[in-house]
Each structure stands twice: as C-alpha cells, then as structure tokens.
Amino acid sequence: MKRMSFQARYRMIGYQFLIPTFLVLLLVVAMPLLFSLVLSMFRYTFLSPRLNEFVGFSNYASVVHDQYFWNSVKVTFLFVLMVVPLEFFIGYGIALMLSRPEIRFKSIFYFILTIPMVMSPVAVGLIWRMLLHPELGVVNYLLGKLGFGYVNWFGDERLALFTVTLVDVWQQVSFMVLLLLSGITSLPKEPFESATIDGANWLQTLLFVKTPLLMPIITVALLQRVITSFKTYDLVYILTSGGPGVSTDLISYNIYRTTFMGLDLSVASAVSYMLLIVILAITVVIFRSTMKGNE
C-alpha cells in the first residue's frame, strides 16, 4: 500500500468523505430496491409474507396482461403530455413578461409565485377540491354567474383527468416561470443587440435568438417536469382516488393501490420495476444535459 500513486491516494481521500453517503443510500435505497426485485419474482402477499414460492417472471407477465396496468400507462402518458406543454407555454409566456426591465413590483410577483411551490400537494388538492366542488364550490358559482352551465369537475369521467391536470399546472407552473426567468436574466446581451441592428422584430428575436440560447435550460426544465409528473401521486390521492372508474389512475397511484389495497406485493413490485426502467431512461437524458450545462 505504501507505493500508491498520488492520484490513487487522492481518490482514496474522496472515498472517505463518501462513506456515510454510501452506507445510507445502501440502507434506504439499494437494499429496498433489491428486496423488491426479489419480491417481484416470488409470490408474496400481505396474507402470506413468505419467500417460498419462486415464480420467475410470471408476475411481470401478469402485469403485461393486466388491462388496468395499460390503462394507467395510458392515463399517465396523457397526463404528462398535457401537463408539461401547458406548464411550459404558460410558464415561458409569464417568464418573458416578467423579464421585461420596465416591470415594477417584481418581488411581489415572485412572492406570489413561490407560494404554490412550497405547498404540500395534499394542501393543494384539498383547496381545489373545495373550490371545484360541484354544488358548494366557488368556481362553479362564478361560472354560473358568467352564464356557464354546471361543471362536474371530478365526477365526469371525460373531465376528471383534465381537472387534475389543471390543478397540477396551478401548482407547478411557478417552477417553470422562475426557472426560465433565471435563464432569461442570465443571457448575454450582445446577440440581442446585433439582432436589433439587423432589424429583427420582437417575434423573430424570440424564436431565433432567445429560445435557442435558452435551450439548455428549457431542456432541463422540461425533463425535470416530465419526471416529477410521472411520479405524481399525492394529488390524485386527494382529488379523485384514481376515479371516476379508473380515469385518473396514474401509474404511481396504481402501484400504491395494488400494494396497499390489492395486497399483492409481488405484482406491485413488478409494476414498480417497469416504471423504474422508464424513469431511468429519462434520467439518462437529463443527466447528459445537466452534465453539459455544468461543464
């Protein structure tokens, strides 16, 4: 050991600092993951919590043949595909407006924007459940005043997912605004000056100068939101419990349901692993783009 190169010794020091992290992650992340991988290959339920019946990949097979699983996949993709673009376009628009130097009272706008971001999704869900209550909610009352008919926000199977989407947008759009805004304010000035000299109008500058320059941040923001919306669980728990029917049964909620109501831990583990693979794939993309941004 005495002939260790300087570099190897240097790295050893680094690993010393890493020991606590490593141990804790092993304990609370790696081991549970391994455990559920094992579970997914056995028949393990709350009623018979024993690892004595190895079933290989048959739990995975039963997931693939489960129509509720595919429904959840569909609902989750729909949700992500509605939530992320909505948040992006609204968020980008508001960020552009807030970035105008003439705008005053910015700190008030910032303060209001941060409120939903620090709220628990449970609180958000409860607030909107009250506001959107079909008979007793203020929203329907106001819509009535404006001449619109009665809207059954959570009771209508075709509407419920959209309602959940709107509530999620309400909570998460601030993240988009503030993230893009900090990107816009840190942009260099020169490209805009030369664009103005070249006679580019406002829209051309936005589309061909500003947006391309912001692309790294836009990518991070979008991917970040794709991942978190894939994981959405609390909001559905509070707002709809996956219903009516299974119209808002997002995949995370589906797993929770199979685990703690269906009591089939093995199948739930199998679904978890399938979700894991999707998230991992997206993470690879996000990692590449943040690495690029950091270097």
Next chain:
Amino acid sequence: MKSYKLLKQTSLFFTYVALILFSLMIALPVLWTLRTSFVNEVDAYAMPPRLFPSFTFDNYRELFGNDGFGEFLINSLIISLASTAMAVPIASLGGYAFARYKAGGNILRFTVLATQMLPGVVLILPLFIVMSRLHLSDTYLGMTIAYLAFNLPFLIWIMTGFFASIPKDLDDAAAMDGLTPVQSFFRIILPIALPGIMATAVLSFIFSWNEFLFAIVLSGRNTMPIPVRLAAMKTRQGIQIAKLSAGTIIAIMPMVFISGFVKRYLISGLSLGAIKS
C-alpha cells in the same frame, strides 16, 4: 417616434394586465382558503358565497383543542427537523467528495441522480416491509431514516454544485499549510459553503414537511404528521370546509414564511442545481 412610444406603452399595459391576472389566479385560491378558515361552518358553504359573512377563530380553536392538531404539528416538526439534521451533514461530505475528488466518477454521480428521480412508490413498499419487521414503523426513528431516501440524493446533488463553485486553490493552500483534507474541509471549505448549506437545509425541511407518500405508509397514531392528518379529514368529516381550510392554512403558512429566507436558493434547489443561484 411618438407612435413607437405609444406602442411600447400599450404593450406594457397589457403585460401588466396579464401578469396581474396570472398572479390573481395563483393567489386567490389560497386567499379564499384563508378567508374560509375564519368563517363559521354554515357560512363556509353558503351559496351564494359572501366575502366575510362572519369572523371567528373557532376553526383554529377546535383544531388545536379537540382535534389535537398541536400534536400533529409537533410530529411534523420532529420528523422534518430530524431528517434534515441527519441528511445535511452526510450530504455535505458526499457533495464535497463528488465536487473536489470526483470520487466514483460519473457513474456514482449518475446513481445519485437516478436515486433522486426514483418514484417514491417503488421504494415505499420494501421500506414498509423492512420497517415493520424491525418494529420501526410508526416511530420517529423509522420515519426519519426512511425520509433520507428522498432527502439525501437531492441534497447531495445540490451541494456538489456548491462545493464545485468554491475555488480549488483554497484546498491547495490549506494543504500547503499542513492541514489534512478533513481539517481543510471543516476549517476552510465548510465555513464558506455554510450559507448555501443552510438554505438547502431549509429546502430539505420543506420537502420533509410536505412529504405524503412515505408519511401515510409509515406513520401511525404516534407519529402522524400534518399532511396525513389533513388527508384523513377529507374522508372522515365530509364537508367541514371551514375546519379543513384552517388545517390547510396551518400546513402551508410556516412553509410560505420560511421560504422567504431561501428565495435565492429555492429555484436552484428545485432545479437540482441546473441553475446557479
């Protein structure tokens, strides 16, 4: 040039209109909940709604009295503080190792990020089984440890960014002065990074406070934190809107208040350091 000025002013006017409308959309639901928390139960669901039909502290009084909300607040406080206090030192060391020593290379860093991206439901089932076997479910210790699963990766990721922004010369100078790496970390680097670390600690506290999935699975009568209690009120008490509003306000106000101290770090933290604060 006059028409240009007019155009500019019109566009500024509409920008203000849009921004104000947007802010109202964000603020009004919260303000309405605040208002509802101060009216009595009958007025809370009276239709048509009136702005301030009555004013009472009864909802809060009842929550803290009969409903024992004080206890849930304390549970939330204990779990969030304990988990933050455990996660922050570990994450500081880990972040420093990544930033300064490039320990583990990209693979280990990727693992940490991937962990951060893990859906909670994937982890909660095995954690639940293990915690029950160890008789750690419904204990502060069990929940604190479990919360590390989501707190630690996100903290490490942000702190790596912090430490990376501190010039390496400082370490070299410390080494020249004969300090060991551990000494140089604690005496030189840590004091510089401290404000950032404190801010991330607040973020970790906010995340722990708002956490629901781990809480609902692992907590019980002895450890139930606020979000779980609120979620239970939804089903148990039908339409007690006023009381539910008061409970919601209790849950969010401390977070709104303390987030004011970490404004600068909030977005950097939530974007996992993709944006420097």
